[in-house]
Amino acid sequence: MKMLINVPETVVADALRGMAAAHPELTVDVENRVIVRRDAPVAGKVALVSGGGSGHEPLHGGFVGPGMLSAACPGEVFTSPVPDQMVRAAAAVDSGAGVLFVVKNYTGDVLNFDMAAELAADEGIQVAKVLVNDDVAVTDSLYTAGRRGTGGTLFVEKIAGAAADEGRSLEQVRSVAQQVNDSSRSFGVALGACTTPAKGSPTFDLPPGELELGVGIHGEPGRERRPMMTSGEIADFAVEAVLEDLDPRNPVLVLVNGMGATPLLELYGFNAEVQRVLTARGVSVARTLVGNYVTSLDMAGASVTLCEIDEELLRLWDAPVRTAGLRWGV
């Protein structure tokens, strides 16, 4: 597999150097792998720190900036960052109002953020945590590591970031983040596997003419393989899977998310099908976001995330945001 890289070992550092060059509004510590908004710490405001394995860009580094994250910690490709990064990030952004860790529910992320929370507390930083676990494809949570954090992470980071921007307390920001997570559900499909730089070949074999239903964002296979379906059939399947678990009485935010290698032309076409299913099911859509936001390297495919909202959450969603990956109202 050809890749636009130098050597696999420096992929993350190279990307961080490029980010630093492109975004002077960010402080990028390439050596310690921490991306911080340049004006941090912001006096009196709760700070949001997230992080995770690299390969999901723009998540999380592309969501650092006013109205969203205060800092992000990129790990190796598909590997959780280490506690040292998170402690460094927390220390850089804490204004004294406390820090919320936004953690996707994967064993590695949870363990490392928990260790970091202990270390940060030792340094006198007040830390709270929200765990994002929106992926309905993981059904048997009792006998697995539990539901994964995927597209819902974007909703949590945006809305909690807006809440923090309003000057709310750490407990209030954590509570909003929890509410958004509890109201979000996702389902993803892959039309092709992804290739990690370290391995250089696809992480699983997907024959032509087949697709994986219920994939995560780490190149892991899904729960079920079927003969290839049309965009409309995939939308039926994915939206039904989400609605089996979420029965929205209120309007929803929709994220039609590309996994990395699916063109926007196809994603918009897929969104049309998603909206068709939602309309047929009587679900009212407040806002829709289409694009590559929570990706899985060069995986082909898409995920659908719905987040049931009230007027307050919609107001926070619409609030200004200025990051590399998400930007409006400013």
Next chain:
Amino acid sequence: MLDADFFRRWMTATAVSVGHEAERLTALDSPIGDADHGSNLRRGFNAVATAVEEEAPATPGTVLVLAGSRLISTVGGASGPLYGTLLRRTGKALGEAAEVSAEQFTDALRIGVDAVRALGGAAPGDKTMIDALVPAVDALAESFAAARTAAEQGALATTPLQARKGRASYLGERSIGHQDPGATSAALLIATLAETAGE
């Protein structure tokens, strides 16, 4: 008796062994994980080997605490905290003695393994590193060689299991039929322990 030099040699030998086996570990991690177990552990144990050489900790306990801390700081993922905790807790349990007996080490390693179980929440049969470590500790009372054999058999025995912890658990029944990469690397760690002891 086992002294600090023994534990430094164990860590250095593990770095060499993980380096040799990195591609196989990553290959095992492809069908049921995310294809990086070998490269992550290689990065971690290389850092451990450098640290124990440069800082030359003087007691068995401090060697393992340093090694565990380096793993936590360099590996990431679940493996970093889990292997880091294994070595740190084992090292702390060894206390400040300049030399420890094989029995003392066995007791300490059991404390380390229990800490890993508490942190990761895995039980034997969940298709994790625990499936190699628990039988290894049980067999360590007999000999290092017996521990090595028990760990290797434990790793092989993960193949028919369905994963209940970690990333492989997302696959449900599709995780059956693959040897667990974490149990395999745990067996490597025990194998280099036996090698270091000359068994």
